[in-house]
Amino acid sequence: MTTAGDDPPRPPFVGRAAEIDTLGEITTGHRAERVAVVRGEPGIGKTALLARMCARTRARTVRIAGTEAESHLPFAVLADLVAPLRPWLAALPEVQREALEVSVALRAGPTPGPLAVRAAALGLLEVAGDADDGPLLVVVDDLQWVDPASEEVLAFVARRLRSTRVTLLLATRDERRTLSGAVEVDLGRLTPAESRELLCPVADDRSSLVVDRLVADLAGHPLALVENAAHLDADARPRAPRVGPALEELWSCALTALPAGSRTALTVLAAAGTAEREEVDLVLGDLGLHQHDLAPAEHAGLLRRDDDGRPVLRHPLLRPVALAHEPEVTRHVRRALAGRTAGLRRAWHLAARVEGTDEVVGDQLATAARSAGERGGHRSAGEAWARAAQLTADRGHRAGRFLAAAEEFLLAGALDLAAGHAEAALALADDATSRTRAEIVRGRATAWLGDPRRALADLVRAAERLAAEDAEHTDAAAALYAEATTPAAMAGRVRDMLVLARKGTHRRAPEVQALVLTGDVPAALAILDTLEHTDGTAWDLQDRAQLAQVAVVTERYADADRRVDDLLALARRHGTSAMLAFAHAVRAELDVWRGRWPAARADAVEAVAWAEEQGESGTAAFATLVLARLDALTGDIARSREGARRVLAEVGAHGIDCLQVYVPAVEGLAALAVGDTEEAVAHLERAHRRACADGLGASNVVPYGPDLVEALVRHGDTDRAREVLAWWEERAASGLAFPDATAARCRGLLADDPDDAATCFARARAAHARCDQPFEKARTLLAEAECLRRLRRPSVARSAAREAHATFVALGARPWADRAEAELAAAGVSLSRPSTTETAWAVLTPQEYQVARVVAEGRSNDEAAAALFVSRKTVENHLTRVYRKLGLRSRSELVRRFPDGGCGRGVRTEPSRSVIVTDAETGGTRAAVSPGATRRAGRSRPTGGPP
Numbered sequence: 001m002t003t004a005g006d007d008p009p010r011p012p013f014v015g016r017a018a019e020i021d022t023l024g025e026i027t028t029g030h031r032a033e034r035v036a037v038v039r040g041e042p043g044i045g046k047t048a049l050l051a052r053m054c055a056r057t058r059a060r061t062v063r064i065a066g067t068e069a070e071s072h073l074p075f076a077v078l079a080d081l082v083a084p085l086r087p088w089l090a091a092l093p094e095v096q097r098e099a100l101e102v103s104v105a106l107r108a109g110p111t112p113g114p115l116a117v118r119a120a121a122l123g124l125l126e127v128a129g130d131a132d133d134g135p136l137l138v139v140v141d142d143l144q145w146v147d148p149a150s151e152e153v154l155a156f157v158a159r160r161l162r163s164t165r166v167t168l169l170l171a172t173r174d175e176r177r178t179l180s181g182a183v184e185v186d187l188g189r190l191t192p193a194e195s196r197e198l199l200c201p202v203a204d205d206r207s208s209l210v211v212d213r214l215v216a217d218l219a220g221h222p223l224a225l226v227e228n229a230a231h232l233d234a235d236a237r238p239r240a241p242r243v244g245p246a247l248e249e250l251w252s253c254a255l256t257a258l259p260a261g262s263r264t265a266l267t268v269l270a271a272a273g274t275a276e277r278e279e280v281d282l283v284l285g286d287l288g289l290h291q292h293d294l295a296p297a298e299h300a301g302l303l304r305r306d307d308d309g310r311p312v313l314r315h316p317l318l319r320p321v322a323l324a325h326e327p328e329v330t331r332h333v334r335r336a337l338a339g340r341t342a343g344l345r346r347a348w349h350l351a352a353r354v355e356g357t358d359e360v361v362g363d364q365l366a367t368a369a370r371s372a373g374e375r376g377g378h379r380s381a382g383e384a385w386a387r388a389a390q391l392t393a394d395r396g397h398r399a400g401r402f403l404a405a406a407e408e409f410l411l412a413g414a415l416d417l418a419a420g421h422a423e424a425a426l427a428l429a430d431d432a433t434s435r436t437r438a439e440i441v442r443g444r445a446t447a448w449l450g451d452p453r454r455a456l457a458d459l460v461r462a463a464e465r466l467a468a469e470d471a472e473h474t475d476a477a478a479a480l481y482a483e484a485t486t487p488a489a490m491a492g493r494v495r496d497m498l499v500l501a502r503k504g505t506h507r508r509a510p511e512v513q514a515l516v517l518t519g520d521v522p523a524a525l526a527i528l529d530t531l532e533h534t535d536g537t538a539w540d541l542q543d544r545a546q547l548a549q550v551a552v553v554t555e556r557y558a559d560a561d562r563r564v565d566d567l568l569a570l571a572r573r574h575g576t577s578a579m580l581a582f583a584h585a586v587r588a589e590l591d592v593w594r595g596r597w598p599a600a601r602a603d604a605v606e607a608v609a610w611a612e613e614q615g616e617s618g619t620a621a622f623a624t625l626v627l628a629r630l631d632a633l634t635g636d637i638a639r640s641r642e643g644a645r646r647v648l649a650e651v652g653a654h655g656i657d658c659l660q661v662y663v664p665a666v667e668g669l670a671a672l673a674v675g676d677t678e679e680a681v682a683h684l685e686r687a688h689r690r691a692c693a694d695g696l697g698a699s700n701v702v703p704y705g706p707d708l709v710e711a712l713v714r715h716g717d718t719d720r721a722r723e724v725l726a727w728w729e730e731r732a733a734s735g736l737a738f739p740d741a742t743a744a745r746c747r748g749l750l751a752d753d754p755d756d757a758a759t760c761f762a763r764a765r766a767a768h769a770r771c772d773q774p775f776e777k778a779r780t781l782l783a784e785a786e787c788l789r790r791l792r793r794p795s796v797a798r799s800a801a802r803e804a805h806a807t808f809v810a811l812g813a814r815p816w817a818d819r820a821e822a823e824l825a826a827a828g829v830s831l832s833r834p835s836t837t838e839t840a841w842a843v844l845t846p847q848e849y850q851v852a853r854v855v856a857e858g859r860s861n862d863e864a865a866a867a868l869f870v871s872r873k874t875v876e877n878h879l880t881r882v883y884r885k886l887g888l889r890s891r892s893e894l895v896r897r898f899p900d901g902g903c904g905r906g907v908r909t910e911p912s913r914s915v916i917v918t919d920a921e922t923g924g925t926r927a928a929v930s931p932g933a934t935r936r937a938g939r940s941r942p943t944g945g946p947p
Helices: 017-027 046-056 075-093 094-103 116-128 149-158 192-203 208-218 222-230 244-256 262-272 278-288 291-299 318-325 326-340 343-352 359-374 378-390 395-412 415-428 432-448 452-469 471-490 494-503 509-518 522-527 543-552 557-574 577-594 599-613 619-636 635-654 659-673 675-695 705-715 718-734 735-751 754-768 774-790 794-813 814-825 846-856 859-870 871-885 891-897 921-925
Strands: 035-039 060-065 136-141 168-173 185-188 303-305 311-312
Touching: 017 046, 017 185, 035 046, 035 359, 046 060, 046 168, 046 244, 046 794, 046 814, 060 168, 060 635, 060 718, 075 116, 075 494, 094 859, 116 149, 116 168, 116 557, 116 871, 149 168, 149 378, 149 599, 149 754, 168 774, 192 208, 192 222, 208 222, 208 846, 222 244, 244 318, 244 359, 262 278, 262 291, 262 311, 262 326, 262 509, 278 291, 278 326, 291 303, 291 311, 311 318, 318 326, 326 359, 343 359, 343 378, 359 378, 359 395, 378 395, 378 415, 395 415, 395 432, 415 432, 432 471, 432 635, 452 471, 471 494, 471 509, 509 522, 522 543, 522 619, 543 557, 543 577, 557 577, 557 921, 577 599, 577 619, 577 735, 599 846, 619 659, 635 659, 659 675, 659 705, 675 705, 705 718, 705 735, 718 735, 735 754, 735 774, 754 774, 774 794, 774 814, 794 814, 794 871, 846 871, 846 891, 871 891
Parallel strands: 035 168, 035 185, 060 136, 136 168
Antiparallel strands: 303 311
């Protein structure tokens, strides 16, 4: 046993050559990845490996760690990260700097949006990494104990870090933890030879029998090897070694051997976490102790000195052992710590010493929970509310606090915790209002966890029970019926959705959506025109999302633009990433219709990224299908089919049956694009059967009808084509341009008389003139050319084919442009030059297009960075590449020539050339922010997939 006065030898670093090589390639920039996650069981050597990497690097190093004691404090670890980087805060855009400083309590201010905080942290690291004094290495240990708010920031940074001068290394004991794009390094146990090398300094005077026994029994576990060797009996008898949880007994024996004052002083360190030394000294003084009371614990090998010379626990696993060793002493220490702390820390210290209920402490923790929520630390707030509920004796107050916890967890995206705490609230709540709110939280969480059928059943059952209990509960029942429409839509239960929406009389958005889905567009628009535009709250953003998509499918494109822009502004301002994902997906769908395909692709890619980060399976699948449709239209058939199949697997796994129509519709379009009519008919008939079974009567939601008719005509099954056309013509009665125009187009395809055909196509052209849908108009022109050439009207056919060809080329619709070119050749027209379907804006990546778009709206680089949740450097880099690819010389030229509408408008493709971007060009100008950007909003989850 180590005795007082001894200086415990430090074990050497042994082994880990492969892991060091992997991490070294990342830290030196020899790999593209900038982030690594080191995983392994407790005590396996993660901290030692990170320390080794810090010692080997020439980069500036910032080392931070999660602590169990402060895992409930929002942004505690982020504050540790920001502290050494404060000199670079001034380089951030103002909105990001303010959000970051408010979150870590460097200044007072309004509640920061979580997304702004995350983007600011990313920007701060990139700015600091670009400093003249070398690259930056950020090391985060004990990720499993990082507070949830800081963990979300770190995950955001890890997914988006692109700077070659910043590296992020994280360590965790959680084997399930993964980060997209990060290199995973799994630490195993040491070999027998490495185990002996590790034991040399701490067991060099022991017999080889003792060392052999330790090596054989402890199976290469570094912490167990070192601790057992350090705490051998004085005569070095080879007793049974201890590993894993049994280390607690080893440490407990060492604690028992300490003087009482030393045990209490060590308990203060264990409970205080990363508190400043001055605070620890004050608490020790309150308990009649001093720093020298820690000396016996240090001599016993239970403490060590950190880089600043402060005593800290030898290992994080020692903390729970110390706190559990003498419960009464721990409660006494907690009381002393509470007297020297404030806010959430004080509340948690008080709560930790309570067994059972304590209304006073519960009230204090509830107050601290509100404060945490106001700072944007929703998960920390949820945990505080949950503990406050446990401390509360009154049944009603207890239910209310569980409900508050559930709502905070829902805002944090912790859906399983939201559902669980809503269940706890439901078990206690007696009043209809609380039960209704709890049912809504549970319903939303359950639906978005991937079980919309269960969410639907729970909400309907609760509504029926409330309606049957008392007439006074009518409004509460109506709220639940209205809420049930969303999982009904996700589950493909369209008919049920309309019934439920009409029972939920106080919310009109679900009824409007249900009417559109069932095909009653006039009734839907009549209600839509009566709804006033209001600011969003925590519960009505879902309704706003529904109405935005309704505006798209009812061809009110200007209204849809406004609604989507407002949604994006609210989501960006208040950090609702789920709504941000859905808004991007809806705008992508809108721009597919309008022929703005580069913009649509950029938005769909953005939607997928945000949705996957939040685990939003419905929105991710919806956006992926928008991309798959774009791929089919532009001729990337393999990628289109791969995307559709991937979504089909997700739909089956999550029960989001509304997408069961969309998937075969996209697959059928892809087959039709390459002329495989047999496969096209098979897929499109499957979509048709599912749509009819679900009660989907809307024409523009999943626009497969004219594709099916055309596939049947080209396959030679005209009788079936006429049957489907009769069904489609019923959809045309809605008064929308798309079904009207395409029904006339399909009627023209089936015509045998040239005059009848000409009449049908003239009607189709007139319908197209009512709505900006360039691709569908071009398809009508191509069908007209093919039909009239067959019916001996070559001059009209040539004119229509030329116009169709020009549109397809401008859109980048390669398969359709090839068909139009073949039709022109059949009509005796040869093109003067080979056609190309690569438009100027299509050469940009989705990320470059997003940057170009926000800059073209008049935003400065700082404003663009804030809007897109990236760093200013990222904006500058993307903007430089945009200039080079498009041959632009200045910001004003980009603004002037950015496409403001459909196909073909915008810059011409010019030869690439180097462009020197001056500070004046990248500095930007101030611009007015969209009116929607200043409105406040709550947070909710969007509908999943097509409405």
